[in-house]
Amino acid sequence: MPQDAAFATTATHWGTYRSEVRDGRLVGLHPFELDGDPSPIARSVPPTLDGPLRIRGPMVRRSWLARRERAGGEGRGGEPFVEVGWDTALDLVAGELARVRETFGSRAIYAGSYGWASAGRFHHAQSQMRRFLNLGGGYTRSVNAYSYAAAQVIVPRVIGDPRGLLDDHTQWPAIAEGRGLVVMFGGMPMKNAQVHSGGVSRHTVREGLEQCKAAGVEFVLVGPLRSDAADFLGAEWLTPLPNTDAAIMLGLAHTLVAEGLHDRAFLDRYAEGFDRFLPYLMGTADGQPKDAEWAAAICGLPADTIRGLARRMAAKRTMISVGWSVQRGDHGEQPYWLAITLAAMLGQIGLAGGGFGFGYADMNGQGNPVRAFPWPSLPQGINPVKDFIPVARIADMLLNPGAAFDFDGGRFAYPDIRMVYWVGGNPFHHHQDLNRLVRAWQRPETVVVHEQFWNPLARHADIVLPATTPFERNDLSCAGNDGHLVAMHRAIAPVGGARNDHDAFADLADRLGLRDAFTEGRTEMDWVRHLYAVARQRGARLDIDFPEFDAFWEKGWFALPAVERPHILMADFRADPVAARLPTPSGRIEIHSAAIESFGYDDCPGHPVWLEPAEWLGGAGAARHPLHLISNQPDRKLHSQYDHGPYCREAKVAGREALWINPADAASRGIATGDLVRVFNDRGACLAGAVVTDAVMPRVLQLPTGSWFDPAEPGVPGSLDRHGNPNVLTLDKPTSKLAQAPVAMTCLVEVERWEGPAPAVGIFDPPVIEQV
Numbered sequence: 001m002p003q004d005a006a007f008a009t010t011a012t013h014w015g016t017y018r019s020e021v022r023d024g025r026l027v028g029l030h031p032f033e034l035d036g037d038p039s040p041i042a043r044s045v046p047p048t049l050d051g052p053l054r055i056r057g058p059m060v061r062r063s064w065l066a067r068r069e070r071a072g073g074e075g076r077g078g079e080p081f082v083e084v085g086w087d088t089a090l091d092l093v094a095g096e097l098a099r100v101r102e103t104f105g106s107r108a109i110y111a112g113s114y115g116w117a118s119a120g121r122f123h124h125a126q127s128q129m130r131r132f133l134n135l136g137g138g139y140t141r142s143v144n145a146y147s148y149a150a151a152q153v154i155v156p157r158v159i160g161d162p163r164g165l166l167d168d169h170t171q172w173p174a175i176a177e178g179r180g181l182v183v184m185f186g187g188m189p190m191k192n193a194q195v196h197s198g199g200v201s202r203h204t205v206r207e208g209l210e211q212c213k214a215a216g217v218e219f220v221l222v223g224p225l226r227s228d229a230a231d232f233l234g235a236e237w238l239t240p241l242p243n244t245d246a247a248i249m250l251g252l253a254h255t256l257v258a259e260g261l262h263d264r265a266f267l268d269r270y271a272e273g274f275d276r277f278l279p280y281l282m283g284t285a286d287g288q289p290k291d292a293e294w295a296a297a298i299c300g301l302p303a304d305t306i307r308g309l310a311r312r313m314a315a316k317r318t319m320i321s322v323g324w325s326v327q328r329g330d331h332g333e334q335p336y337w338l339a340i341t342l343a344a345m346l347g348q349i350g351l352a353g354g355g356f357g358f359g360y361a362d363m364n365g366q367g368n369p370v371r372a373f374p375w376p377s378l379p380q381g382i383n384p385v386k387d388f389i390p391v392a393r394i395a396d397m398l399l400n401p402g403a404a405f406d407f408d409g410g411r412f413a414y415p416d417i418r419m420v421y422w423v424g425g426n427p428f429h430h431h432q433d434l435n436r437l438v439r440a441w442q443r444p445e446t447v448v449v450h451e452q453f454w455n456p457l458a459r460h461a462d463i464v465l466p467a468t469t470p471f472e473r474n475d476l477s478c479a480g481n482d483g484h485l486v487a488m489h490r491a492i493a494p495v496g497g498a499r500n501d502h503d504a505f506a507d508l509a510d511r512l513g514l515r516d517a518f519t520e521g522r523t524e525m526d527w528v529r530h531l532y533a534v535a536r537q538r539g540a541r542l543d544i545d546f547p548e549f550d551a552f553w554e555k556g557w558f559a560l561p562a563v564e565r566p567h568i569l570m571a572d573f574r575a576d577p578v579a580a581r582l583p584t585p586s587g588r589i590e591i592h593s594a595a596i597e598s599f600g601y602d603d604c605p606g607h608p609v610w611l612e613p614a615e616w617l618g619g620a621g622a623a624r625h626p627l628h629l630i631s632n633q634p635d636r637k638l639h640s641q642y643d644h645g646p647y648c649r650e651a652k653v654a655g656r657e658a659l660w661i662n663p664a665d666a667a668s669r670g671i672a673t674g675d676l677v678r679v680f681n682d683r684g685a686c687l688a689g690a691v692v693t694d695a696v697m698p699r700v701l702q703l704p705t706g707s708w709f710d711p712a713e714p715g716v717p718g719s720l721d722r723h724g725n726p727n728v729l730t731l732d733k734p735t736s737k738l739a740q741a742p743v744a745m746t747c748l749v750e751v752e753r754w755e756g757p758a759p760a761v762g763i764f765d766p767p768v769i770e771q772v
């Protein structure tokens with residue numbers, strides 16, 4: 001649509017668009033002219049911006065307004081709100097910050113505030129919050145991401161840094177050039193490639209994969225869902241039991257050694273400790289060879305399939321691709337360590353189409369053939385508080401103040417949290433075992449949240465400040481791993497009483513005597529121009545010529561020059577392992593890690609192993625809860641964002657999140673497509689709408705994340721979730737003492753038809769609001 005260029009650009013995590021505004025309302029987000037594969041997720045945005053679920057003014061929980069910190073947390077999530085003016089609300093927040101800091105110190109404020117917020121460098125909610133809190137004394141923070149927290153610890157232990165996990169992937173054209181085999185543990189789900197943190201200008205995964213396919217690359221999908229591989233790949237589909245990838249990889253590794261197919265010379269030159277791993281692999285250490293038969297008994301694939309795959313991998317140029325989901329399970333460090341080990345055994349690391357890569361298609365940017373660029377961000381200052389938690393230990397921290405925890409070789413203690421500050425994330429979306437979180441969330445004295453919509457987080461706050469959306473402010477998007485800078489033009493005025501997070505923090509800073517330190521005297525557009533100027537300066541140092549700001553702003557985007565040669569992960573190390581030594585203790589790939597061994601962890605020893613997950617289909621728990629729940633990323637939204645929009649709501653089944661169930665499992669329970677069902681285990685229960693399909697393997701269910709948590713009795717832990725949020729079922733346990741990462745993919749459940757009247761979904765009705 002050429003006339004779209006008349007509209008100004010804006011950016012979201014799922015794409016760049018041009019905003020059509022009529023009579024002061026956003027009426028359309030039109031796909032960006034450079035994007036050949038735009039995402040329809042944006043359809044949900046325009047009608048919701050000024051809809052009934054928008055938070056229109058600052059709100060305070062009724063009993064908190066009456067009794068402040070003495071109100072107690074039990075009513076959180078279940079009480080009406082009272083609308084107050086901005087001045088009153090900001091006085092309350094500033095007063096609480098001062099009280100908590102004076103009485104308990106800044107470490108009693110938890111502002112880990114994990115979450116994706118919105119695209120945009122300046123208005124990035126967490127950056128704004130951290131900059132403000134750091135000026136006033138700091139806060140207890142969180143480290144690592146729900147996405148890949150296990151990998152963020154194990155990958156740097158094995159290869160020295162997170163390359164191949166977060167960036168630096170072998171790029172699509174180089175995989176095509178290998179003309180070999182891609183083995184995809186956890187798939188390459190096209191639904192996930194719609195998004196990239198920070199924004200997307202061009203969706204490139206489809207063209208990258210098509211290029212590989214056209215070059216003759218073969219694909220094998222290892223995972224429970226056929227939909228994790230695009231149909232056009234024609235991938236072979238192997239369906240092991242979920243969470244058994246480490247056992248399969250050991251079976252593959254054993255076959256390579258047993259048949260003399262491993263590359264001894266590569267291991268000698270580039271890897272450390274293969275000989276420490278070998279006795280475990282071959283069974284001389286414990287009497288149990290980890291051969292294909294052993295692996296088959298665990299994962300359910302035939303031993304011949306495992307052996308055949310190992311031979312194919314050795315015969316061809318092979319890329320071992322592992323999705324981030326695979327480490328989001330109990331002992332999630334192990335399949336990642338083993339994937340690198342297997343790749344080293346194949347000896348193809350650093351060659352086109354060989355080696356390993358984590359997270360291909362899990363977002364748009366991995367493997368995208370663009371050059372890396374040091375985009376600017378809002379400076380956050382320095383946090384004087386040293387306390388932290390691994391991000392998924394939030395309920396543990398709130399429930400166990402003072403308790404000790406292990407993390408990556410260190411031993412730390414949970415601070416005693418009195419106040420929680422959350423912006424730009426939704427723990428009632430992202431955390432596991434939400435009933436446990438509801439209980440833990442009652443502990444702090446005060447919870448402050450900035451939100452745009454009346455989602456479950458806003459409803460579980462004491463003070464809610466209404467935040468603008470990106471369509472109500474000016475910003476820059478450095479479209480993640482994408483080679484583009486996009487101008488985010490304000491399209492409409494702030495809705496109701498919503499304000500930018502920045503402006504709320506500036507006024508709070510004012511109350512603490514810190515306004516100038518916080519704003520540096522700059523307006524919003526001054527900041528946008530300033531960040532652009534930083535990018536332009538950095539560009540000049542790299543011989544990249546950015547236009548003047550005004551020209552950029554009017555055009556709406558700037559593209560970095562194209563790459564000359566597609567990147568290959570660790571090609572430099574392969575070429576010269578001395579000059580390009582890895583930043584590990586040995587300088588090489590650590591198949592055995594003396595450091596990890598020295599920690600003495602029973603759940604993560606000194607070399608990779610198979611460890612039985614806390615819940616899986618081969619374990620004892622399967623007798624009572626015989627189905628493995630896959631709670632993966634939703635196709636029609638980003639996490640919980642815009643779940644209340646039409647594009648999401650029209651795809652609900654029986655008004656709830658769709659639950660995929662295999663025909664065999666459905667038949668034995670009398671379940672048909674469209675039925676209302678109850679999914680349950682000992683931690684909780686939710687309703688969902690059944691979809692019977694053989695795209696999910698037997699004994700496995702798919703219930704994607706993102707449907708807003710909707711307890712039948714709000715605020716009461718353990719009540720039925722009426723809407724299909726899988727996190728009332730998932731397990732809140734760390735992967736290991738090493739990474740303390742979340743294990744959302746480790747979860748057994750049972751399902752039954754819901755008989756009797758269907759409770760209405762309540763979360764799409766705004767809460768009760770009283771006027772003062």
Ligand SMILES: Nc1nc2c(c(=O)[nH]1)N[C@H]1C(S)=C(S)[C@@H](COP(=O)(O)OP(=O)(O)OC[C@H]3O[C@@H](n4cnc5c(=O)[nH]c(N)nc54)[C@H](O)[C@@H]3O)O[C@H]1N2
Pocket residue numbers: 114115116117118123124125146147148328423424425426427429430431432450451452453455457467468469470501631632633638639640641705726727730744745
């Ligand atoms: N069971 C299960 N659980 C999972 C996962 C799983 O695989 N299975 N995956 C996990 C993963 S990988 C992740 S990354 C997390 C994602 O979890 P989150 O990132 O916490 O989820 P979002 O819904 O994106 O939350 C962002 C929130 O920020 C708000 N917001 C957006 N822009 C702004 C802004 O400018 N200002 C303010 N104040 N607020 C804003 C939105 O309204 C929304 O409520 O979920 C995790 N949870």
Ligand SMILES: Nc1nc2c(c(=O)[nH]1)N[C@H]1C(S)=C(S)[C@@H](COP(=O)(O)OP(=O)(O)OC[C@H]3O[C@@H](n4cnc5c(=O)[nH]c(N)nc54)[C@H](O)[C@@H]3O)O[C@H]1N2
Pocket residue numbers: 146147148185186187189191192193194195222223224225228241242243244245323324325326329362363630631632633634635636637638639745
């Ligand atoms: N549309 C959309 N895209 C997104 C997001 C979103 O919310 N919506 N979220 C983004 C974020 S924050 C992240 S971190 C990425 C996450 O990217 P991923 O981690 O890849 O995401 P998932 O969809 O959770 O998992 C992908 C598939 O892994 C398979 N799987 C699960 N457990 C196992 C296992 O034990 N073994 C094997 N072999 N396979 C398994 C499941 O079949 C699942 O469909 O997605 C990003 N992309």
Ligand SMILES: [Mo]
Pocket residue numbers: 145146147148
């Ligand atoms: Mo994530």
